[in-house]
Amino acid sequence: MSKVTRVFLVSLVCLCWFSVANASAFRVGDQGSDVAEIQGQLASMGYDVVADGDFGPATAEAVKSFQASHGMTADGLVGPSTYAALLGKTMPEVSRGSNYISRRVVQSALEYIGTPYVFGGTSPSGFDCSGYVRYVFANAGIYLPRTADAQYEVGTPVSMSELHAGDLVFFSTYEYGPSHVGIYLDDGRFVNAASHGVEIDSLYSSYWSSCYIGARRIM
Numbered sequence: 001m002s003k004v005t006r007v008f009l010v011s012l013v014c015l016c017w018f019s020v021a022n023a024s025a026f027r028v029g030d031q032g033s034d035v036a037e038i039q040g041q042l043a044s045m046g047y048d049v050v051a052d053g054d055f056g057p058a059t060a061e062a063v064k065s066f067q068a069s070h071g072m073t074a075d076g077l078v079g080p081s082t083y084a085a086l087l088g089k090t091m092p093e094v095s096r097g098s099n100y101i102s103r104r105v106v107q108s109a110l111e112y113i114g115t116p117y118v119f120g121g122t123s124p125s126g127f128d129c130s131g132y133v134r135y136v137f138a139n140a141g142i143y144l145p146r147t148a149d150a151q152y153e154v155g156t157p158v159s160m161s162e163l164h165a166g167d168l169v170f171f172s173t174y175e176y177g178p179s180h181v182g183i184y185l186d187d188g189r190f191v192n193a194a195s196h197g198v199e200i201d202s203l204y205s206s207y208w209s210s211c212y213i214g215a216r217r218i219m
Contacts, residue, residue, distance in 0.1 A: 102166035132193035152178035155216035
Protein backbone atom coordinates (compact mmCIF):
# COMPACT_ATOMS: atom_id res chain seq x y z
CA MET A 1 0.00 0.00 0.00
CA SER A 2 1.38 3.41 -0.97
CA LYS A 3 2.03 6.16 1.56
CA VAL A 4 -0.60 8.35 -0.12
CA THR A 5 -3.21 5.59 0.25
CA ARG A 6 -2.33 5.06 3.92
CA VAL A 7 -2.64 8.79 4.62
CA PHE A 8 -6.00 8.82 2.87
CA LEU A 9 -7.30 5.90 4.94
CA VAL A 10 -6.13 7.40 8.22
CA SER A 11 -7.74 10.72 7.27
CA LEU A 12 -10.96 8.95 6.39
CA VAL A 13 -11.04 7.17 9.73
CA CYS A 14 -10.42 10.43 11.58
CA LEU A 15 -13.22 12.10 9.62
CA CYS A 16 -15.63 9.28 10.47
CA TRP A 17 -14.56 9.39 14.13
CA PHE A 18 -15.34 13.13 14.20
CA SER A 19 -18.77 12.60 12.70
CA VAL A 20 -19.58 9.88 15.25
CA ALA A 21 -18.08 11.87 18.12
CA ASN A 22 -20.53 14.68 17.29
CA ALA A 23 -23.48 12.46 16.37
CA SER A 24 -26.83 14.27 16.40
CA ALA A 25 -28.78 12.06 18.81
CA PHE A 26 -28.68 10.96 22.43
CA ARG A 27 -28.72 7.15 22.64
CA VAL A 28 -27.97 4.11 24.78
CA GLY A 29 -24.56 4.50 26.40
CA ASP A 30 -24.67 8.29 26.74
CA GLN A 31 -24.29 9.83 30.18
CA GLY A 32 -24.47 13.27 31.75
CA SER A 33 -26.74 16.12 32.77
CA ASP A 34 -28.40 16.37 29.35
CA VAL A 35 -29.46 12.74 29.62
CA ALA A 36 -30.73 13.33 33.17
CA GLU A 37 -32.85 16.24 31.92
CA ILE A 38 -34.38 14.01 29.23
CA GLN A 39 -35.08 11.32 31.80
CA GLY A 40 -36.56 13.83 34.25
CA GLN A 41 -39.01 15.07 31.63
CA LEU A 42 -40.00 11.52 30.70
CA ALA A 43 -40.52 10.68 34.37
CA SER A 44 -42.70 13.77 34.87
CA MET A 45 -44.88 12.53 32.00
CA GLY A 46 -45.44 9.20 33.72
CA TYR A 47 -42.82 7.04 32.04
CA ASP A 48 -40.97 4.52 34.23
CA VAL A 49 -37.56 6.20 34.12
CA VAL A 50 -35.09 7.29 36.80
CA ALA A 51 -33.20 10.52 36.14
CA ASP A 52 -29.77 9.08 36.87
CA GLY A 53 -28.01 10.53 33.82
CA ASP A 54 -27.32 7.11 32.32
CA PHE A 55 -29.10 6.42 29.02
CA GLY A 56 -29.85 2.73 29.32
CA PRO A 57 -32.40 0.32 27.78
CA ALA A 58 -35.22 1.53 30.06
CA THR A 59 -34.71 5.10 28.86
CA ALA A 60 -34.65 3.93 25.25
CA GLU A 61 -37.96 2.10 25.73
CA ALA A 62 -39.53 5.18 27.31
CA VAL A 63 -38.32 7.30 24.39
CA LYS A 64 -39.82 4.80 21.93
CA SER A 65 -43.17 4.99 23.73
CA PHE A 66 -43.05 8.79 23.70
CA GLN A 67 -42.17 8.85 20.00
CA ALA A 68 -44.94 6.39 19.09
CA SER A 69 -47.52 8.43 21.00
CA HIS A 70 -46.48 11.53 19.06
CA GLY A 71 -46.52 9.94 15.60
CA MET A 72 -42.74 9.85 15.32
CA THR A 73 -40.42 7.03 14.25
CA ALA A 74 -39.99 4.93 17.40
CA ASP A 75 -36.24 4.32 17.24
CA GLY A 76 -35.33 5.18 20.85
CA LEU A 77 -32.93 7.93 19.73
CA VAL A 78 -33.37 11.46 21.03
CA GLY A 79 -32.56 13.53 17.98
CA PRO A 80 -33.48 17.19 17.37
CA SER A 81 -37.17 16.56 16.60
CA THR A 82 -37.72 14.21 19.56
CA TYR A 83 -35.79 16.53 21.87
CA ALA A 84 -37.87 19.54 20.79
CA ALA A 85 -41.14 17.64 21.21
CA LEU A 86 -40.09 16.39 24.64
CA LEU A 87 -38.42 19.47 26.12
CA GLY A 88 -39.70 22.30 23.93
CA LYS A 89 -36.28 23.69 23.05
CA THR A 90 -33.38 23.26 20.67
CA MET A 91 -31.19 20.24 21.33
CA PRO A 92 -27.60 20.94 22.44
CA GLU A 93 -24.65 19.45 20.59
CA VAL A 94 -23.99 15.84 21.52
CA SER A 95 -20.28 15.43 22.26
CA ARG A 96 -18.70 12.01 22.73
CA GLY A 97 -15.18 10.76 23.30
CA SER A 98 -13.34 7.64 22.25
CA ASN A 99 -14.52 5.68 25.34
CA TYR A 100 -18.09 5.93 24.12
CA ILE A 101 -17.13 4.70 20.66
CA SER A 102 -15.09 1.84 22.13
CA ARG A 103 -18.12 0.71 24.11
CA ARG A 104 -20.27 0.78 21.00
CA VAL A 105 -17.71 -1.29 19.08
CA VAL A 106 -17.45 -3.90 21.84
CA GLN A 107 -21.22 -4.08 22.36
CA SER A 108 -21.76 -4.54 18.63
CA ALA A 109 -18.97 -7.13 18.38
CA LEU A 110 -20.49 -9.31 21.10
CA GLU A 111 -23.91 -9.32 19.42
CA TYR A 112 -22.58 -11.65 16.72
CA ILE A 113 -21.08 -14.38 18.91
CA GLY A 114 -21.88 -17.70 17.25
CA THR A 115 -22.25 -16.30 13.73
CA PRO A 116 -20.79 -18.89 11.34
CA TYR A 117 -17.48 -18.40 9.56
CA VAL A 118 -17.80 -17.87 5.80
CA PHE A 119 -14.73 -17.17 3.67
CA GLY A 120 -15.31 -13.74 2.13
CA GLY A 121 -18.32 -13.19 4.41
CA THR A 122 -19.23 -9.62 5.29
CA SER A 123 -22.68 -9.89 6.90
CA PRO A 124 -24.39 -11.49 9.92
CA SER A 125 -25.25 -14.49 7.75
CA GLY A 126 -21.53 -15.31 7.80
CA PHE A 127 -18.25 -13.47 8.43
CA ASP A 128 -14.58 -13.91 7.73
CA CYS A 129 -12.19 -12.18 10.13
CA SER A 130 -11.77 -8.83 8.40
CA GLY A 131 -15.36 -8.77 7.14
CA TYR A 132 -16.51 -9.12 10.73
CA VAL A 133 -14.24 -6.34 12.00
CA ARG A 134 -15.27 -4.04 9.17
CA TYR A 135 -18.97 -4.69 9.80
CA VAL A 136 -18.71 -4.09 13.55
CA PHE A 137 -16.79 -0.84 13.17
CA ALA A 138 -19.21 0.36 10.48
CA ASN A 139 -22.01 -0.08 13.04
CA ALA A 140 -20.18 2.52 15.13
CA GLY A 141 -19.74 4.84 12.14
CA ILE A 142 -16.08 3.99 11.46
CA TYR A 143 -15.29 2.58 8.03
CA LEU A 144 -12.25 0.36 7.65
CA PRO A 145 -10.61 -1.28 4.63
CA ARG A 146 -11.84 -4.73 3.67
CA THR A 147 -8.81 -6.97 4.33
CA ALA A 148 -6.73 -7.69 7.43
CA ASP A 149 -3.48 -6.51 5.86
CA ALA A 150 -5.09 -3.21 4.83
CA GLN A 151 -6.64 -2.75 8.28
CA TYR A 152 -3.17 -3.25 9.77
CA GLU A 153 -2.08 -0.05 7.99
CA VAL A 154 -4.74 2.08 9.72
CA GLY A 155 -4.57 3.57 13.21
CA THR A 156 -1.77 3.79 15.78
CA PRO A 157 0.44 0.85 16.83
CA VAL A 158 0.04 -0.19 20.49
CA SER A 159 1.95 -2.70 22.57
CA MET A 160 0.25 -5.73 24.10
CA SER A 161 0.66 -4.26 27.59
CA GLU A 162 -1.26 -1.12 26.52
CA LEU A 163 -4.22 -2.78 24.81
CA HIS A 164 -7.65 -1.23 25.41
CA ALA A 165 -11.11 -2.51 24.55
CA GLY A 166 -11.83 -1.92 20.87
CA ASP A 167 -8.22 -2.14 19.68
CA LEU A 168 -7.53 -4.38 16.69
CA VAL A 169 -5.21 -7.34 17.24
CA PHE A 170 -3.45 -8.99 14.30
CA PHE A 171 -1.98 -12.40 13.59
CA SER A 172 0.07 -14.10 10.92
CA THR A 173 -1.79 -17.36 10.27
CA TYR A 174 -2.20 -18.95 6.86
CA GLU A 175 0.23 -16.58 5.15
CA TYR A 176 3.10 -14.28 6.12
CA GLY A 177 2.08 -10.88 7.48
CA PRO A 178 -1.25 -9.72 8.95
CA SER A 179 -3.68 -12.36 7.67
CA HIS A 180 -6.08 -12.51 10.65
CA VAL A 181 -7.64 -9.79 12.81
CA GLY A 182 -9.81 -9.59 15.93
CA ILE A 183 -11.19 -7.01 18.35
CA TYR A 184 -9.64 -6.78 21.82
CA LEU A 185 -11.96 -7.00 24.84
CA ASP A 186 -10.09 -7.22 28.15
CA ASP A 187 -7.74 -9.40 30.22
CA GLY A 188 -6.07 -10.86 27.13
CA ARG A 189 -9.40 -11.79 25.53
CA PHE A 190 -10.40 -10.85 22.00
CA VAL A 191 -13.36 -11.64 19.76
CA ASN A 192 -12.86 -12.78 16.18
CA ALA A 193 -14.39 -14.66 13.27
CA ALA A 194 -12.33 -17.85 13.19
CA SER A 195 -12.92 -21.33 11.79
CA HIS A 196 -15.60 -22.11 14.40
CA GLY A 197 -17.42 -18.84 13.81
CA VAL A 198 -17.42 -15.63 15.84
CA GLU A 199 -16.01 -16.50 19.25
CA ILE A 200 -13.91 -15.17 22.12
CA ASP A 201 -10.30 -16.37 22.32
CA SER A 202 -7.23 -15.60 24.43
CA LEU A 203 -4.10 -13.87 23.24
CA TYR A 204 -2.23 -16.06 25.73
CA SER A 205 -3.30 -19.40 24.25
CA SER A 206 -0.51 -21.43 22.68
CA TYR A 207 -1.84 -20.94 19.16
CA TRP A 208 -2.72 -17.24 19.17
CA SER A 209 0.35 -16.17 21.14
CA SER A 210 2.57 -17.93 18.61
CA CYS A 211 1.19 -16.02 15.64
CA TYR A 212 0.42 -12.62 17.23
CA ILE A 213 2.17 -9.79 15.37
CA GLY A 214 0.76 -6.55 16.79
CA ALA A 215 -2.19 -4.23 17.43
CA ARG A 216 -3.63 -0.99 16.15
CA ARG A 217 -5.79 1.60 17.91
CA ILE A 218 -8.36 3.14 15.60
CA MET A 219 -10.21 5.30 18.14
